[in-house]
Amino acid sequence: MGVVIHVLIAAFSIALGESGSLLRPSTPAVVLIGLVWLTVLAGGYFRYLDVKAGGAVMARRFGAVHASDRSRFDQEQRLLNVVAEVSIASTTPQPEVYVLRSETSINAMVLGGEASRYVVVVTQGLLDAFDRDQLQAVVAHEFAHIKNGDLPLNMRLLVALGGLMAIDEVGHLLVGENPRDNFHPGVPVGYLLRALGSIGVFFGRLIRAAFSRQREFLADASAVQFTRNPFALASALVVIRKRSHEPALHNTHVQELAHLCFQSGDVTRWYQRLLASHPTLQRRIDAIDPHFSIKQRKAENRSDLTQAGLADLGAPRDERTSAGAMAIHSGTYQGSMVGGPDQPLMRDLHGTGVSDRILLLLPDESSCLAILFALFVSKDTHKRREYFNVLTFGFNERFTLEVREVVRLIPDELHKDQLAIIEYATGVLRDSLTYENRQRVLLKLERLLKVGGDYSLMNYATLQLIRRRLAVEFPVLDTLCSQKTQVAKARRAKAFDVMGAEFALLLSLMVESSGAPVETLDDEFKRVLKCYTQTHYPRRTASETGIVTELEAAFQTLYMQPKTIRQAFVQHCIEIVQQDNYVAGAEQSLLSLFAASLGCEELAAA
Amino acid sequence: MNSGLVTLGIVVVIVIAAVLIYNRLVRLRNRFLNGFSQIDVQLQRRYELIPNLVETASAYMRHENETLMAVTAARNTASEQCEKTARNPQDKSLMEALASAEGALTSAMGRLNVVMENYPDLKADAQMRDLHEELASTENRVAFARQAYSDAVMDYNIAREQFPAVLVATACSFKEAELFETEDPAMKQSVSVSFA
Numbered sequence: 001m002g003v004v005i006h007v008l009i010a011a012f013s014i015a016l017g018e019s020g021s022l023l024r025p026s027t028p029a030v031v032l033i034g035l036v037w038l039t040v041l042a043g044g045y046f047r048y049l050d051v052k053a054g055g056a057v058m059a060r061r062f063g064a065v066h067a068s069d070r071s072r073f074d075q076e077q078r079l080l081n082v083v084a085e086v087s088i089a090s091t092t093p094q095p096e097v098y099v100l101r102s103e104t105s106i107n108a109m110v111l112g113g114e115a116s117r118y119v120v121v122v123t124q125g126l127l128d129a130f131d132r133d134q135l136q137a138v139v140a141h142e143f144a145h146i147k148n149g150d151l152p153l154n155m156r157l158l159v160a161l162g163g164l165m166a167i168d169e170v171g172h173l174l175v176g177e178n179p180r181d182n183f184h185p186g187v188p189v190g191y192l193l194r195a196l197g198s199i200g201v202f203f204g205r206l207i208r209a210a211f212s213r214q215r216e217f218l219a220d221a222s223a224v225q226f227t228r229n230p231f232a233l234a235s236a237l238v239v240i241r242k243r244s245h246e247p248a249l250h251n252t253h254v255q256e257l258a259h260l261c262f263q264s265g266d267v268t269r270w271y272q273r274l275l276a277s278h279p280t281l282q283r284r285i286d287a288i289d290p291h292f293s294i295k296q297r298k299a300e301n302r303s304d305l306t307q308a309g310l311a312d313l314g315a316p317r318d319e320r321t322s323a324g325a326m327a328i329h330s331g332t333y334q335g336s337m338v339g340g341p342d343q344p345l346m347r348d349l350h351g352t353g354v355s356d357r358i359l360l361l362l363p364d365e366s367s368c369l370a371i372l373f374a375l376f377v378s379k380d381t382h383k384r385r386e387y388f389n390v391l392t393f394g395f396n397e398r399f400t401l402e403v404r405e406v407v408r409l410i411p412d413e414l415h416k417d418q419l420a421i422i423e424y425a426t427g428v429l430r431d432s433l434t435y436e437n438r439q440r441v442l443l444k445l446e447r448l449l450k451v452g453g454d455y456s457l458m459n460y461a462t463l464q465l466i467r468r469r470l471a472v473e474f475p476v477l478d479t480l481c482s483q484k485t486q487v488a489k490a491r492r493a494k495a496f497d498v499m500g501a502e503f504a505l506l507l508s509l510m511v512e513s514s515g516a517p518v519e520t521l522d523d524e525f526k527r528v529l530k531c532y533t534q535t536h537y538p539r540r541t542a543s544e545t546g547i548v549t550e551l552e553a554a555f556q557t558l559y560m561q562p563k564t565i566r567q568a569f570v571q572h573c574i575e576i577v578q579q580d581n582y583v584a585g586a587e588q589s590l591l592s593l594f595a596a597s598l599g600c601e602e603l604a605a606a
Numbered sequence: 607m608n609s610g611l612v613t614l615g616i617v618v619v620i621v622i623a624a625v626l627i628y629n630r631l632v633r634l635r636n637r638f639l640n641g642f643s644q645i646d647v648q649l650q651r652r653y654e655l656i657p658n659l660v661e662t663a664s665a666y667m668r669h670e671n672e673t674l675m676a677v678t679a680a681r682n683t684a685s686e687q688c689e690k691t692a693r694n695p696q697d698k699s700l701m702e703a704l705a706s707a708e709g710a711l712t713s714a715m716g717r718l719n720v721v722m723e724n725y726p727d728l729k730a731d732a733q734m735r736d737l738h739e740e741l742a743s744t745e746n747r748v749a750f751a752r753q754a755y756s757d758a759v760m761d762y763n764i765a766r767e768q769f770p771a772v773l774v775a776t777a778c779s780f781k782e783a784e785l786f787e788t789e790d791p792a793m794k795q796s797v798s799v800s801f802a
Binding site: 074077081086091132 | 735746
């Protein structure tokens with residue numbers, strides 16, 4: 001950093017016409033360099049004084065007050081009790097407790113740089129929103145930060161960043177409010193300082209965020225170790241996720257302390273994720289308990305039942321209650337399903353994507369397996385009978401019945417929510433089946449489709465998606481293995497043209513799925529092909545024999561490309577799909593599956 | 607001359623290793639003893655809260671004298687046992703006796719809670735609510751203190767039984783530490799003080 005400052009300022013002074021060289025800059029430049037260093041050190045020093053004074057001083061500066069044990073504040077009394085409990089569980093000395101009484105968002109943090117001077121700060125919103133167990137889980141998370149020694153390092157990072165921010169602030173002062181009206185020699189210097197400060201702060205944040213994300217996972221794990229109650233922590237995170245439209249903290253002073261907080265809200269873009277101090281809530285929940293959403297569902301059902309039982313004063317539970325509850329569930333479900341063509345191409349792929357109704361159908365591994373097989377059941381009665389025959393032959397009677405049952409119960413959802421179902425079911429299977437068994441499942445599926453004569457493009461793409469999600473390797477084709485030179489050539493390819501044949505193949509299938517009249521398909525294909533390449537390729541159709549094998553090879557060739565090329569490919573597909581301002585259902589699923597099979601889900605989601 | 611130096615060196619190394627092991631064992635032993643004193647502190651807190659609870663409850667439930675007496679009796683037994691054990695936490699039989707006395711108290715408290723469900727006035731009492739929060743918190747603290755104690759005992763026992771520490775441990779009579787556990791699984795359930 002020092003060298004960068006030196007070189008930049010020296011170069012700047014030369015550019016302004018001062019005499020001197022990079023190594024021996026002119027006197028004003030030297031003065032400026034000294035000034036910058038002074039600012040950094042002073043900024044860092046002030047922050048250091050803050051940190052040294054202990055967390056209590058910082059907390060008070062942010063407007064937090066000491067938690068009261070008077071009975072009027074029974075929430076705070078509870079908080080104090082919980083802190084005392086957790087400090088026993090973690091064998092940590094008891095810290096002071098502060099409350100941000102005017103803060104309505106849910107958050108908590110721990111401040112302080114030295115042992116015995118830590119303070120735990122929680123927001124009023126957290127006290128309002130969480131029950132005792134959840135509060136305990138959050139406090140345990142904060143204690144985990146203390147216990148794992150995150151604070152000294154965090155505080156050092158804070159000091160360093162404080163110094164860098166000071167540069168930016170001094171630059172801001174020099175530039176002033178109206179730099180155009182009131183130009184003076186300080187203005188360009190101010191801009192330079194601001195640029196330097198911003199670059200420094202940016203990289204500082206990047207490092208801090210990467211460090212912080214790992215520590216958050218660790219703190220979650222330790223919190224569970226202290227309380228032995230993973231459910232409470234996961235449910236606390238779910239509550240926060242439900243209120244994700246709120247900022248993680250309203251208090252602007254505390255924003256800079258985001259990495260010390262319990263949560264920092266969710267961000268979606270990759271560049272935001274790079275700077276995020278916390279992993280996404282879903283990833284944290286998954287890390288605590290991958291099956292949390294089902295368990296919560298079950299627990300809620302149970303409490304519903306007990307409440308219904310209480311309402312009836314012990315009378316035998318009325319069938320209508322559960323039927324009514326079911327109707328409400330399916331009602332909300334129907335409501336959420338209605339959406340125009342402008343709804344995002346892919347819904348949230350994680351737990352929330354699968355509706356509650358489907359979740360109820362998926363309590364264990366065998367039902368998850370059944371739903372995967374049910375995805376390939378055709379609407380055509382003849383093909384369907386064939387499929388079930390082969391299924392009974394390959395598996396047993398019972399499994400076939402299970403698959404039939406799934407198809408009977410949710411015929412529509414199977415197609416509409418295909419992606420979410422795959423995501424969920426494979427998530428369960430990936431954790432519970434061994435690698436060999438997953439491979440076997442995929443082989444069976446593949447053979448089933450080939451024997452059943454229903455190896456269509458859509459089914460193929462779905463299968464590839466399941467394969468990727470189950471983390472089973474592509475079986476590398478013999479042709480590709482024997483022709484190593486070809487693979488090498490494909491890998492070296494930097495442009496689209498090299499993969500024109502593969503691209504044209506996928507493209508023609510995509511055009512075909514768009515649902516346009518058969519006569520116009522050829523013209524349409526030529527039109528979109530012209531958009532990116534001059535070479536001519538014949539249009540292919542999904543009904544050709546052997547097309548799937550070719551497609552397999554095409555996917556493999558594409559999959560071996562660097563991610564940027566794959567992304568560009570998917571980008572092209574999206575453009576083609578959106579060209580006519582109408583996204584057909586088949587087009588959309590095909591595109592999503594292409595994107596997912598090629599590992600670029602985030603593009604299709606945008 | 608030379609071989610004498612080598613022997614001396616080996617002896618010095620062995621002595622240093624023994625001292626290090628000894629110190630480690632002492633540290634771990636003190637940690638688990640402290641762990642027990644933590645449980646002790648929390649149990650005492652609970653013993654002090656229970657008479658308050660009984661007093662408040664008796665104002666409302668005059669016909670349940672038997673249950674209240676049972677709780678008081680169990681509390682007194684457990685309290686005595688706790689004092690005895692605190693004097694010598696490494697005694698196996700004392701630890702077991704305390705565990706079973708605690709179990710008896712817990713089940714008496716459970717009965718009291720069931721009876722209290724029938725008195726809505728009592729549940730609405732402000733003082734009772736405070737007591738409830740205090741008691742719930744204390745239950746948690748006891749549980750966590752036991753957790754921490756068990757962890758400390760496990761660390762100590764592992765360190766004690768490992769080679770070569772086991773040599774030092776037997777030579778300096780580091781006894782095996784006892785976990786604080788009740789035999790009866792039904793007694794392991796905590797008192798659920800529900801005022802839903």
